[in-house]
Amino acid sequence: MYKTVRMIMVFAAALLLCSTYTASAGDTLKIGSFLAVTGPASFLGDPELKTLQMYIDDINSKGGIDGTKIEFIHYDTKAKAKDAKNFVNRLIKKDRVDVIIGGSTSGNTIAVMDLVEKAHVPLISLAGSVKIIEPVKKWIFKTPHTDRMAAAKIFEDIKARGFTKVALITGNGGFDKSGRAQCLALAPKYGLVIVADEKYGNSDTDMTTQITKIRSTDAQVIVNFGFGKAPAIVTKNIRQLGVKLPLYQSHGVASKKFIELAGEAAEGVRLPAAGLIVADKLPDTDPQKRVLLAYKNAYEAKYGPVSTFGGHAYDALFITVNAVRSAGSTDRAKIRDEIEKTKGFVGTGGIFNMSPSDHLGLGLDSFHMVEIKNGDWVLVN
Amino acid sequence: MTDQLFQFLISGITVGSVYALVGLGFTIIYNASDVVNFAQGEFVMIGAMSAIFLYRAGVPYPFALAAAVIITMAVGMLLEKLAIEPAKNASVVTTIIITIGASIFLRGAALLIWGKDIYGLPPFTKDVPISIGNATLLPQNLYVMGGTALSVLAVRYFFDKTITGKAILACSCNRKAASLVGINVNRMLLIAYGISALLGAIAGILVTPITYTSYDSGVMLGLKGFCAAILGGMGSSMGAVAGGLLLGVIESLGAGIISSGYKDAIAFVVILAVLFIRPSGLLGSADAERV
Numbered sequence: 252m253y254k255t256v257r258m259i260m261v262f263a264a265a266l267l268l269c270s271t272y273t274a275s276a277g278d279t280l281k282i283g284s285f286l287a288v289t290g291p292a293s294f295l296g297d298p299e300l301k302t303l304q305m306y307i308d309d310i311n312s313k314g315g316i317d318g319t320k321i322e323f324i325h326y327d328t329k330a331k332a333k334d335a336k337n338f339v340n341r342l343i344k345k346d347r348v349d350v351i352i353g354g355s356t357s358g359n360t361i362a363v364m365d366l367v368e369k370a371h372v373p374l375i376s377l378a379g380s381v382k383i384i385e386p387v388k389k390w391i392f393k394t395p396h397t398d399r400m401a402a403a404k405i406f407e408d409i410k411a412r413g414f415t416k417v418a419l420i421t422g423n424g425g426f427d428k429s430g431r432a433q434c435l436a437l438a439p440k441y442g443l444v445i446v447a448d449e450k451y452g453n454s455d456t457d458m459t460t461q462i463t464k465i466r467s468t469d470a471q472v473i474v475n476f477g478f479g480k481a482p483a484i485v486t487k488n489i490r491q492l493g494v495k496l497p498l499y500q501s502h503g504v505a506s507k508k509f510i511e512l513a514g515e516a517a518e519g520v521r522l523p524a525a526g527l528i529v530a531d532k533l534p535d536t537d538p539q540k541r542v543l544l545a546y547k548n549a550y551e552a553k554y555g556p557v558s559t560f561g562g563h564a565y566d567a568l569f570i571t572v573n574a575v576r577s578a579g580s581t582d583r584a585k586i587r588d589e590i591e592k593t594k595g596f597v598g599t600g601g602i603f604n605m606s607p608s609d610h611l612g613l614g615l616d617s618f619h620m621v622e623i624k625n626g627d628w629v630l631v632n
Numbered sequence: 633m634t635d636q637l638f639q640f641l642i643s644g645i646t647v648g649s650v651y652a653l654v655g656l657g658f659t660i661i662y663n664a665s666d667v668v669n670f671a672q673g674e675f676v677m678i679g680a681m682s683a684i685f686l687y688r689a690g691v692p693y694p695f696a697l698a699a700a701v702i703i704t705m706a707v708g709m710l711l712e713k714l715a716i717e718p719a720k721n722a723s724v725v726t727t728i729i730i731t732i733g734a735s736i737f738l739r740g741a742a743l744l745i746w747g748k749d750i751y752g753l754p755p756f757t758k759d760v761p762i763s764i765g766n767a768t769l770l771p772q773n774l775y776v777m778g779g780t781a782l783s784v785l786a787v788r789y790f791f792d793k794t795i796t797g798k799a800i801l802a803c804s805c806n807r808k809a810a811s812l813v814g815i816n817v818n819r820m821l822l823i824a825y826g827i828s829a830l831l832g833a834i835a836g837i838l839v840t841p842i843t844y845t846s847y848d849s850g851v852m853l854g855l856k857g858f859c860a861a862i863l864g865g866m867g868s869s870m871g872a873v874a875g876g877l878l879l880g881v882i883e884s885l886g887a888g889i890i891s892s893g894y895k896d897a898i899a900f901v902v903i904l905a906v907l908f909i910r911p912s913g914l915l916g917s918a919d920a921e922r923v
Contacts, residue, residue, distance in 0.1 A: 290848065293748040423893075450893040454852045456843035457647050460888040463639040463767075480750045480844045487842075491761050492639075492768050512752055512844055515759075 283348030290329030298561030335359035358425030394566040404523035418447035418470035430476030478503030483512035562599030635766035648880020649780035653835035654857025655872035657828040664824035671735035673854020675832025708829025742847040865916020
């Protein structure tokens with residue numbers, strides 16, 4: 252008799268275990284990503300992927316999001332739009348992911364937006380262009396500051412210094428082109444005149460020709476929108492040609508790599524950047540400081556110097572996690588609705604307040620104007 | 633305007649010098665075996681990357697540069713020994729495809745060994761710009777131009793005046809006849825790959841202080857070098873040099889005078905126009921056999 256009772260109890264326990272096991276297995280959150288981990292934009296994709304993997308492992312080891320484990324599926328696009336399209340197709344049709352985080356570049360993101368809209372999968376992009384969220388697409392969100400915000404921040408600073416004539420030099424990538432368009436559109440609002448509009452190829456090795464042309468104009472400042480090695484070459488070429496005009500770079504070069512590559516030529520360069528690179532220089536009252544330092548320390552303990560780009564992935568991941576938590580399910584439509592309701596989320600890029608008309612939710616104050624001094628960033632007030 | 637033109641020319645010749653060296657590398661292997669070696673750009677990258685990492689590891693700068701050249705030569709010769717020689721009875725097209733495969737392999741290997749970051753080298757001497765009128769150039773620009781000129785002269789001397797150089801040329805004229813008169817064809821090919829790799833490495837080392845490098849930077853340089861070789865007339869070493877310099881200058885003038893947005897397009901239109909009028913290239917022999 253006693254034996255039977257015990258057997259029943261064991262059986263019941265086994266059954267219970269079994270059922271909880273299936274419940275959690277059926278309730279995993281599938282996050283897919285397509286990032287430019289290698290190729291010309293690897294400095295974006297690489298820290299982004301590392302950040303996602305680090306925090307997803309961390310969340311899973313702590314039991315998941317209220318018990319829901321995260322399954323992470325990743326593809327490397329090498330920043331090629333065609334690959335991005337193929338991989339996103341695979342994420343949607345074959346892997347059947349619940350949320351997509353990516354791509355690293357604006358070109359990659361814009362290439363897949365129609366696809367994602369049709370498939371009704373929420374996507375949080377890690378790319379800069381304002382075209383991703385304007386006009387608002389129902390399923391598309393993003394976390395990095397837009398190029399329009401960067402242009403506005405730069406122009407604000409130029410105006411405050413009393414300059415009016417701006418020379419623009421940009422690359423041929425999606426980020427560059429979009430940034431150029433924003434600069435051209437915004438300049439009149441700040442009373443600025445664009446007196447030169449030069450372009451280069453992102454794999455070009457010398458931009459002295461373009462800068463020589465700029466030198467022959469009456470420009471008072473130079474603004475360079477670009478990322479990768481090209482802005483470093485532009486910066487060096489400007490100093491090489493003895494051009495003394497103040498140089499503004501975009502948030503695309505907000506990483507230590509830029510200072511390392513451009514070396515002394517980078518001294519005095521100003522750029523708008525998210526709080527991450529000046530985290531330890533922010534006042535203690537800054538609400539972001541705690542989040543920034545926590546991310547910075549966690550990342551640096553594992554991989555080395557942090558960059559703002561990994562921070563965008565951090566923001567995207569935790570906006571997703573919060574949305575899944577408040578939706579209480581992994582239903583794509585419910586997650587989408589909750590992402591759109593994100594309010595007061597303190598991320599690395601700033602404090603996010605999304606709405607049906609704003610799928611980014613950051614204000615201009617989330618940017619800090621910084622200047623490179625002695626190989627480090629200094630806040631400009 | 634003249635100041636500007638002068639500056640455009642300096643930029644064009646610097647960039648063109650590198651195209652010239654890469655184009656010359658193409659020509660040497662083409663002359664020895666009728667094969668276009670598409671891994672030529674990778675030699676540039678390997679030369680630059682090994683120099684960077686040896687230097688970072690604490691090897692004194694000149695030794696790091698010399699060692700990088702030797703490493704790249706070894707890679708070039710290994711490529712010939714392991715990939716080209718086993719397929720010596722294959723057609724030219726097959727061998728070209730092998731070199732494309734080799735270039736992908738070398739790029740992948742560089743990615744695994746050195747990672748995907750962008751790196752630079754310090755300039756050879758102090759980085760103070762030299763002013764000529766209103767135009768400026770860096771000492772490193774002079775090293776690039778001078779290094780290219782020396783390399784070109786050395787290559788010319790090698791092929792015109794030495795027995796080995798002439799033997800390599802003999803292999804390209806008629807491989808069977810060359811081996812019948814006692815030339816070791818395999819060894820000549822090995823030397824040709826070694827020299828090509830050497831030129832690639834020199835180009836990489838000279839230009840990296842100005843342009844930086846990464847594991848995939850050989851692709852673009854390989855393409856431009858190939859254009860230079862075609863423009864000058866495939867098979868003509870001086871043609872490749874002239875083609876490289878011309879390509880660099882056209883790019884620079886096109887960007888400076890017409891539009892920087894259409895820089896590459898302008899260069900390619902000029903190349904097409906030249907080839908339309910002279911299908912064998914600027915300095916190619918008119919009766920060249922078209923493959």
